Amino acid sequence: MQKLTDQDPETQSADLVAGNIEQLKTLFPEAFTEGKVDFDVLKQLLGGTVDDREEKYGLNWHGKRRARQIALTPSTGTLRPCPEESVDWETTQNLMIEGDNLEVLKLLQKSYAGKVKLIYIDPPYNTGKDFVYPDNFQDNIKNYLELTGQVESGKKISSNTEASGRFHTDWLNMMYPRLKLARNLLRDDGVVFISIDDNELINLRQLTNDVFGEENFVGIFPWKRRTGANDSKSFYVSADHEYLLVFAKSSQFEFLGVEKNLSNYTNPDNDPRGAWARDNLTCNKTAEERPNLFYPITDPESEIVFQCNPNRVWAYESERMKRIITEGKVIFPTNPNGTPMYKRHLAELRSNKKPLSTWILTAAESTDEQDDALNMRFPLNSNATKQLRALMGSQCFNFPKSNVMIQEIISQTSEAGELVCDFFAGSGTTGHAVMAQNAIDNANRRYILVQLPEPLDPENKDQKTASDFCDQLGRPRTIAELTKERLRRAGRKIKDENPIFNGDTGFRVFKLDSSNIHAWEPNRDDLADTLLQYAEHLKTDRTEQDILFELLLKLGLDLTVPIEQKTISGKTVHSIGSGTLLTCLAPQISNDEAESLALGIVEWHKQLSPSGEAQIVFRDSSFADDVGKTNLTAILQQNGLENVRSI
Known part of the structure; x- marks a missing residue:
């Protein structure tokens, strides 16, 4: 029985460097010598496409190399399930993840790489105010727990002010690794929409050129977010607009478009070439x-x-x-x-769809039917604020994005069964919009939302209302709590307004935390005591369900995959994905129980008949000695279940 440890590549988040090297080996095997890349050979193979000039076109800033390295560093965390905070836990296909999106994106790499059709994000705008995304190269999980108040910390929330001298640099260092990881999640025909204002539009365009490739630039959609206001910083110009920057994963992406009116195509002269x-x-x-x-x-x-x-x-x-x-x-x-x-x-028409215009109209603008078909139409932000206030019964969020805006994006980019992701979830508009759009076209799109549990300060006048709202709910004072409550209320409202809609309005809640597996951190002054503490490989304050879902992440399975459970020889056995993974994480399995447990698992596996090879996982410390473990493994392998492991 092979033991999975925290050092085992299979139990860590995706190793993106190793994946890149394997792809390079597949394409250019002759560029490798003794397992290392020979860059001189690689340059020869790439010919004139290599740019060796000292001065090159592109965006560079202090910390870019480190930001790239942060994206490639595996996470030491896991996602812990919270059924008690979820809606329709057993049946829903939606995810609401509470945590630092950098670490969460790393943890999702194995399970969701190449599966997301649409990413929409509304990242913190670079306005000179604090934003809480301080990335620690060595241990971001520890840093995250401290800064979100989950463990004691004397650290100050990092700031990104113009006075810091790194106004643009800090913002770019925050965005770069997240976009690098997000690109991996997109399908080949996937697309990303990013809301942004004037402060970082130019830098973001250059940054996305770097991450997605300039050839995959789709467009910049300007839209009027509010009526003119006297808030100009200089030159008496009112910033009443924002942008949607759009990049595709590859040339395979296409907007679903607007159907052309083909009723004027007729064949009055019986032309053999048709209408x-x-x-x-x-x-x-x-x-x-x-x-x-x-x-x-x-x-x-x-x-x-x-x-x-x-x-x-x-x-x-x-x-x-x-x-x-x-x-x-x-x-x-x-x-x-x-x-x-x-x-x-x-027959000459290349497509029966009209291309979209990049100019977004406000809902109040009157245009003819032809223009309406080509333009997306979004309401002003004030409408979204009013609607969210009505839903929540309180002014919890300032300047939320419009449901209509996100629904329009969803309807133009994704279809039934496809996955939508937003890793700066904020007020939860994207999740709300997915459910609302599904109710309109009776589809079953899924969503993954990620939101930092950023603490709300009741002493801060801008956060007091939101903080008081959390108090009324009896929940922690964090933005993530508001996100979850908005999703709960939105789901109920959609059901009430669409009684015949039987779609998914639930979500599973997961929270970022340190791994359930003890990381080896020896106390060199007392190695004997360290060995005693690490005799139990798994943390004692974690549940079977915690460990089970970490296994799903580490083995690359969907966090909403069907899970069945059955009692065999008095022990709970889980079947994930119709028998693709069978686990028994009972804390104790006696030698007498091991044989009957193994035979019961064999029988259940036959009934499940999974399409591929099944993996069987046990808790290593469950066995009193090697006798029971050896006998159980032998019975399983004799019955064709070769892939038996312990954790």
């Missing part, structure tokens, strides 16, 4: 700009000559025009003063 419609034969260029497109054409039947408009010339050069006239693709009018039209067949 067609009249289209413009000119383009918006002048004769001075494009003299090669300025020439007369002749109707071959009536021999009427049609002159070109010098302010709007033909769309095609003369040779191609002659060809399409011969093919019967030009419709000539009987009136010499009329305008020839192009006969566009339905």
